[in-house]
Amino acid sequence: MVDRTNRCYRLRRRPDGLVTPQDLELVEEGIPPLRDGQALVRTSWLSVDPTNRIWMSDLRGYLPPVAIDAVMRGLGIGEVVESRRDDFPVGAHVTGMLGFQDHCLVDDALLEAPLTVLPDPLPAPPQALLGALGHTGITAWLGIEDICRPAAGETVVVSAAAGAVGSIAGQLAKARGARVVGLAGSPEKCRHVVEDLGFDACVNYKDLDWAEQLARATPDGVDADFENVGGEIMDAVLLRLNIGARIALCGMISEYNDYGPGGGSTVPGQRAIGQLIMQRATMTGFLVLDHAARFPEAIAALAALAAEGRLRWTDTVVDGFESTIDALNQLFAGANTGKLLVRV
Amino acid sequence: MVDRTNRCYRLRRRPDGLVTPQDLELVEEGIPPLRDGQALVRTSWLSVDPTNRIWMSDLRGYLPPVAIDAVMRGLGIGEVVESRRDDFPVGAHVTGMLGFQDHCLVDDALLEAPLTVLPDPLPAPPQALLGALGHTGITAWLGIEDICRPAAGETVVVSAAAGAVGSIAGQLAKARGARVVGLAGSPEKCRHVVEDLGFDACVNYKDLDWAEQLARATPDGVDADFENVGGEIMDAVLLRLNIGARIALCGMISEYNDYGPGGGSTVPGQRAIGQLIMQRATMTGFLVLDHAARFPEAIAALAALAAEGRLRWTDTVVDGFESTIDALNQLFAGANTGKLLVRV
Numbered sequence: 132m133v134d135r136t137n138r139c140y141r142l143r144r145r146p147d148g149l150v151t152p153q154d155l156e157l158v159e160e161g162i163p164p165l166r167d168g169q170a171l172v173r174t175s176w177l178s179v180d181p182t183n184r185i186w187m188s189d190l191r192g193y194l195p196p197v198a199i200d201a202v203m204r205g206l207g208i209g210e211v212v213e214s215r216r217d218d219f220p221v222g223a224h225v226t227g228m229l230g231f232q233d234h235c236l237v238d239d240a241l242l243e244a245p246l247t248v249l250p251d252p253l254p255a256p257p258q259a260l261l262g263a264l265g266h267t268g269i270t271a272w273l274g275i276e277d278i279c280r281p282a283a284g285e286t287v288v289v290s291a292a293a294g295a296v297g298s299i300a301g302q303l304a305k306a307r308g309a310r311v312v313g314l315a316g317s318p319e320k321c322r323h324v325v326e327d328l329g330f331d332a333c334v335n336y337k338d339l340d341w342a343e344q345l346a347r348a349t350p351d352g353v354d355a356d357f358e359n360v361g362g363e364i365m366d367a368v369l370l371r372l373n374i375g376a377r378i379a380l381c382g383m384i385s386e387y388n389d390y391g392p393g394g395g396s397t398v399p400g401q402r403a404i405g406q407l408i409m410q411r412a413t414m415t416g417f418l419v420l421d422h423a424a425r426f427p428e429a430i431a432a433l434a435a436l437a438a439e440g441r442l443r444w445t446d447t448v449v450d451g452f453e454s455t456i457d458a459l460n461q462l463f464a465g466a467n468t469g470k471l472l473v474r475v
Numbered sequence: 476m477v478d479r480t481n482r483c484y485r486l487r488r489r490p491d492g493l494v495t496p497q498d499l500e501l502v503e504e505g506i507p508p509l510r511d512g513q514a515l516v517r518t519s520w521l522s523v524d525p526t527n528r529i530w531m532s533d534l535r536g537y538l539p540p541v542a543i544d545a546v547m548r549g550l551g552i553g554e555v556v557e558s559r560r561d562d563f564p565v566g567a568h569v570t571g572m573l574g575f576q577d578h579c580l581v582d583d584a585l586l587e588a589p590l591t592v593l594p595d596p597l598p599a600p601p602q603a604l605l606g607a608l609g610h611t612g613i614t615a616w617l618g619i620e621d622i623c624r625p626a627a628g629e630t631v632v633v634s635a636a637a638g639a640v641g642s643i644a645g646q647l648a649k650a651r652g653a654r655v656v657g658l659a660g661s662p663e664k665c666r667h668v669v670e671d672l673g674f675d676a677c678v679n680y681k682d683l684d685w686a687e688q689l690a691r692a693t694p695d696g697v698d699a700d701f702e703n704v705g706g707e708i709m710d711a712v713l714l715r716l717n718i719g720a721r722i723a724l725c726g727m728i729s730e731y732n733d734y735g736p737g738g739g740s741t742v743p744g745q746r747a748i749g750q751l752i753m754q755r756a757t758m759t760g761f762l763v764l765d766h767a768a769r770f771p772e773a774i775a776a777l778a779a780l781a782a783e784g785r786l787r788w789t790d791t792v793v794d795g796f797e798s799t800i801d802a803l804n805q806l807f808a809g810a811n812t813g814k815l816l817v818r819v
Contacts, residue, residue: 174533190753191714191750191753192753193752193753193754195754222621239590255574281778307679310636359750361748366744370535380748380751380752381646381752382752383749383752384747399743399744399745400710400744400745400746401641401742401744401745401746401748402744402746403742403744404705404724404727404745404748404758405705405727406535406760407724407758407759407760408537408724408727408760408761409534409535409536409537409760410537410760411537411761411765412759412760412763413757413758413759413760414748414751414757414759415751415756415757415758415760416750416751416752416753416754416755417752417755418752418754421755437655459806
């Protein structure tokens, strides 16, 4: 028997700063009987990513903003619990934009993007398929392999180094022989990044002298930056660039709570972009969603490193669908280490 | 007989904002008799460029800051008036970093960079060899050909479109078949850019509704930006980018008067850099000095376009060496159209 009630978060208004229950309302809704060509997926894990926050803003983003009153967009993994279509058999594991809801109705006419049926048995635990062996790991791989391209002995800086993407990016740069310096927001995270993940150094950006620490940790300058944070942290890295440096602009989480209408941030902006001229550097923005054709190559590379014990990851698991808003806000407080997931 | 007095500008302190005679002191100094291996060049034209202002700041730039009490660094063209070395015969035209002085002592041990002896007769008027057929034109060519690479029908925005580099860059983009939209600071400049230089449109960024005008002038978005200005103007362009856009970061003149120690600007920074992620865009800083090997190719391309009547330029000539500081400050007031030169 299927539980015929769906719990979902609907976006009632665009948040100003951190997300509140008035912005994202948790509602219970009946699930109508399935029609032919439909299936029903019960969500088991939700991926909580900085980009969720972007989608809530009225921003010129890479996907349209989530419409007011629509179910919040989000990546997840789940299992087919009822089906009237052959390609989504009951019991199959499914991933994609399930949305912030505990049941997702699979219907080609209603879904924003098609869902993917995963192989059976799963090649890894489901949460890893949302993380290091899923879009998180692929994002890190694309930024390091396509944009940063560090040579052995070059210095790579990774901001949000204890975060889901940063932790993988730094290990991939290490695998290429680079010196890797992280930036993270607590002594515990810095210890984790160095001792558990093998970074060469990690600077706590909450220390008063963090910029001096960064300078000391990058005595030969910075050849590549895997950027997740933006703001003052990115400016400090830009001021350490070497000639010909590459910046993979993956995220700017420091400003996602502050986008004004149209997309410009309202926080004090980047002040060291001129260093791109001085150091003849290149900054390239990228999105994992553009590169679906390369996902198999990326996943194979990540899985191979993991099998060799050269790629590790940590999950921060928040239990309970009703904790999703808290989980999202944890990202901006830097409360998580590694991949942040909601166990539905 | 050679006039044995050299007038030169020495940098006495680093300017705060516009340049004053207390920052750059005009002094007269005797010229010692030449030794073997030396020659003396009398400056005929000085090139006045935004980069001069960068060199005065204590900034992590692409060349070391001009030392306090040193002669101000600058590009010029002149004629050998006395010589004790065979490769600099009397009467030869010479270009390079002559400095802000009316005589330059050619001495390999003293000069920061070697000077170049030009062919005789000169292939163009000397001021053109500092402008459209010199480093100015080559800068525009590198940014359009290597970075912006517009296809026919794409939209290219050029800021400081009536300036020395921007005016050439837009014409090069037009020659590739792009739609070219300029940004300039007066109705007269906008008229010049459209009517004389052939841009498709030009927006006066001093109009209150300039951002809306820019949006209307780029109905299909922006595929490439040749950026000379930075600040709010660049942010507005970034918010119009199409997916896969290219930004040639040539200059950020809006902040050169405001660099703090270390190189970060003190003006409100760039607020729309996140659009590089949203639009998967690439921003590449570049410097003409890196590409000396390609100067002949660039000059040949520029000269060919000029011969066909498809490349035009305007000079703003300031008469008299004693007016050099005024000329420099004109750049930041946007008082010049085209190449700004001092006729010494």
